[in-house]
Amino acid sequence: MAQFELIPYSVVESLENNLYRLASSDFGRIPGVVNELRKLHNTIVRIRAVFLDANEIPKRYSSTSVWLRNLKYQLLVADDFFDEIATESLQLKRLDCGKVCGFFSCKNGFVFRIQIARKIEEIRKMFQDPLKKMKFNLDPPVSESMIYRKKTHSYCSPTDIIGREDEIREILRMLRQPDGTHNVSLIGVVGIGGIGKTAVSRMVYNDRQVNDFFQFRMWVDVSDDFDVKIIAKTIINLLGSWSNPEESLEILQNGLRERLDGKRYLLVLDNIWNESQEKWTQLKPYLMCGAQGRKILLTTCSTKVTEVMEISSLIHLKSLTEEDSWSLFKSLVFREDDNHPILIHSLEPVRKKIVKKCRGVPLAIQTVARFLYFKRTESDWIEFLEGDFWKRGEQIDDFNIISSLEFSYQHLSAHQLQQCFAYCSIYLTGQEIEKNELIQLWMAQDYLKYLSGGQEMEDIGNEFVNALLNIGGSWQ
Ligand SMILES: Nc1ncnc2c1ncn2[C@@H]1O[C@H](COP(=O)(O)OP(=O)(O)OP(=O)(O)O)[C@@H](O)[C@H]1O
Ligand SMILES: [Mg+2]
Incomplete structure (x- = not known):
C-alpha cells in the first residue's frame, strides 16, 4: 500500500x-x-x-x-x-x-x-x-517526489502513455548521439511531480532501438535516498550477482568499474531529488569507465539537481495538451469493457472544466478520473466539479502530486476511513503492508468499532482496504 x-x-x-x-x-x-x-x-x-x-x-x-x-x-x-x-x-x-x-x-x-x-x-x-x-x-x-514511493520499475506497455511523441523522439535522438567531449553523457528529464517523467523514461528504456543499441540497460529507482553504496550495489547486481561479503564503498566502486569497463550501457536513475554534489561526485567517476556511447538518463523534479549534476542535455516535460488530457481522462473513466452510466456525449460542457483544472498533469487526471469513475450520476459529477477541493487547487501554482494526494484524502467518505488512511503513515517508505495485519491494527485503534452495526469488523476493514486501493490507485 x-x-x-x-x-x-x-x-x-x-x-x-x-x-x-x-x-x-x-x-x-x-x-x-x-x-x-x-x-x-x-x-x-x-x-x-x-x-x-x-x-x-x-x-x-x-x-x-x-x-x-x-x-x-x-x-x-x-x-x-x-x-x-x-x-x-x-x-x-x-x-x-x-x-x-x-x-x-x-x-x-x-x-x-x-x-x-x-x-x-x-x-x-x-x-x-x-x-x-x-x-x-x-x-x-x-520534494514532491518523496510523498509516495513504491519502487519504480522499467516495465511498460505502449498503451501506457498518451502523447509525448516529440519528447520521446528527442530523448532517443540524444541517446544515439556520440559522446563528444563529455566523459559520460547525462540526459535529464525534468518536470513537476506527476507530469510523466518516469512514464516517458520507461517508454524510452523499452524502445526496440535502444535495446539494440546498448549492451546493457539498467534501471535504478533512487527516490528514497541518493545513497552511493546502494546505487553501486544495485547496478552491480543488475550486471551479475555480487558475492563479495565486503561492502565498503571502495570495494563496491571497484566492482562497479570492473563490470562496466568497456561496456556501452544505458543507466536510468529515476526520481533523483538529492541535491548533494558531494554524493554525485563519489559515484560519477565509476560510471565513466564504460565504452563510448554510455548514457545516463535521469529524472528529477528539481532543476537544482540538474545544475549540480552538470547535465547538459535537458528535456523539460510540460503539461499534456488539452486533447491528450481529455483522451487520457476518457480512457480511464470509460473503459471499453465498461458501461458507465454517464454518457460521454453529455460531458462536453464539463470537458473544459476537467481539463483546465487538472492542468495537463497526468497524475492529477488519473486521480480525478478514478474518483469520478465511482460517481454514477451526473449531479454527483457536477457537485464534484464545483466542490471546495478545486478552490484550494486553484491557489496552487503548480497542480502537483501533493494536490492529487490532498484531493484523494479529502474525498475519503468517512472520518474513520480518513483515520485508517492516516494510520498507514506509520509504515516506512516502500514497506509492504500485510492486509490482515493492517486491519488488526485498525481494530486495535478502535477505528472500526463504531461502524460495525451487525457487520464483522474484519469485513469492514476489508471494505476499507478496497476503498483505499480504489481511490489511491495511482500511488500504490
Ligand atoms: N502521457 C501519459 N499518458 C498516460 N498516462 C501517463 C502519462 N504520463 C504519465 N502518466 C501516468 O501518470 C502517473 C504519473 O506519472 P509518472 O510517475 O511518470 O510521473 P513523474 O513525473 O515521474 O512523477 P514523480 O515526480 O512523482 O516521480 C503514472 O501513473 C503514469 O503512468
Ligand atoms: Mg517519477
Missing part, C-alpha cells in the same frame, strides 16, 4: 482525549500529577496544532526525517500508556476502590504519586526535541 507521510492525527486526538479524561477524573486530583498532566496536555495541543492540518505535513517537513518518525512512534507509545492508565482508572472506579494506584502495583500512595508524575514528565520531555524541530522547521521543504 501507498506510503503517505501523515502523522496519524487520530493518535494525537486520542492522546489528547485520554489526558483530558484523566485530568478530569479522580486521577487528576492526585497532587503533583495534575500539573504534569496539564503541561503534557499543552505540549500535545502544540503538536496537534501543526499535525492536525494533515495537508501541511508533506509540504513543511521531509518525510524521511528521523525525528518525524520518532515523533510518530513516541505519540503511539504515549497514547498506549495513557490508554492503559485510563482503562485501569475506569476499572478501579467500577470496582469502587476509590484509588488509582493499581497501575504501578504500588501500595504506597506517595511513591505512586512520584512515580506517575515522573513518568508523565518523562513523556513530556520526550516531545521536546520534535517540538523544537517543528518550531524551527529544520528540514528542507519536502
Whole structure:
C-alpha cells in the first residue's frame, strides 16, 4: 500500500482525549500529577496544532526525517500508556476502590504519586526535541517526489502513455548521439511531480532501438535516498550477482568499474531529488569507465539537481495538451469493457472544466478520473466539479502530486476511513503492508468499532482496504 507521510492525527486526538479524561477524573486530583498532566496536555495541543492540518505535513517537513518518525512512534507509545492508565482508572472506579494506584502495583500512595508524575514528565520531555524541530522547521521543504514511493520499475506497455511523441523522439535522438567531449553523457528529464517523467523514461528504456543499441540497460529507482553504496550495489547486481561479503564503498566502486569497463550501457536513475554534489561526485567517476556511447538518463523534479549534476542535455516535460488530457481522462473513466452510466456525449460542457483544472498533469487526471469513475450520476459529477477541493487547487501554482494526494484524502467518505488512511503513515517508505495485519491494527485503534452495526469488523476493514486501493490507485 501507498506510503503517505501523515502523522496519524487520530493518535494525537486520542492522546489528547485520554489526558483530558484523566485530568478530569479522580486521577487528576492526585497532587503533583495534575500539573504534569496539564503541561503534557499543552505540549500535545502544540503538536496537534501543526499535525492536525494533515495537508501541511508533506509540504513543511521531509518525510524521511528521523525525528518525524520518532515523533510518530513516541505519540503511539504515549497514547498506549495513557490508554492503559485510563482503562485501569475506569476499572478501579467500577470496582469502587476509590484509588488509582493499581497501575504501578504500588501500595504506597506517595511513591505512586512520584512515580506517575515522573513518568508523565518523562513523556513530556520526550516531545521536546520534535517540538523544537517543528518550531524551527529544520528540514528542507519536502520534494514532491518523496510523498509516495513504491519502487519504480522499467516495465511498460505502449498503451501506457498518451502523447509525448516529440519528447520521446528527442530523448532517443540524444541517446544515439556520440559522446563528444563529455566523459559520460547525462540526459535529464525534468518536470513537476506527476507530469510523466518516469512514464516517458520507461517508454524510452523499452524502445526496440535502444535495446539494440546498448549492451546493457539498467534501471535504478533512487527516490528514497541518493545513497552511493546502494546505487553501486544495485547496478552491480543488475550486471551479475555480487558475492563479495565486503561492502565498503571502495570495494563496491571497484566492482562497479570492473563490470562496466568497456561496456556501452544505458543507466536510468529515476526520481533523483538529492541535491548533494558531494554524493554525485563519489559515484560519477565509476560510471565513466564504460565504452563510448554510455548514457545516463535521469529524472528529477528539481532543476537544482540538474545544475549540480552538470547535465547538459535537458528535456523539460510540460503539461499534456488539452486533447491528450481529455483522451487520457476518457480512457480511464470509460473503459471499453465498461458501461458507465454517464454518457460521454453529455460531458462536453464539463470537458473544459476537467481539463483546465487538472492542468495537463497526468497524475492529477488519473486521480480525478478514478474518483469520478465511482460517481454514477451526473449531479454527483457536477457537485464534484464545483466542490471546495478545486478552490484550494486553484491557489496552487503548480497542480502537483501533493494536490492529487490532498484531493484523494479529502474525498475519503468517512472520518474513520480518513483515520485508517492516516494510520498507514506509520509504515516506512516502500514497506509492504500485510492486509490482515493492517486491519488488526485498525481494530486495535478502535477505528472500526463504531461502524460495525451487525457487520464483522474484519469485513469492514476489508471494505476499507478496497476503498483505499480504489481511490489511491495511482500511488500504490
Ligand atoms: N502521457 C501519459 N499518458 C498516460 N498516462 C501517463 C502519462 N504520463 C504519465 N502518466 C501516468 O501518470 C502517473 C504519473 O506519472 P509518472 O510517475 O511518470 O510521473 P513523474 O513525473 O515521474 O512523477 P514523480 O515526480 O512523482 O516521480 C503514472 O501513473 C503514469 O503512468
Ligand atoms: Mg517519477
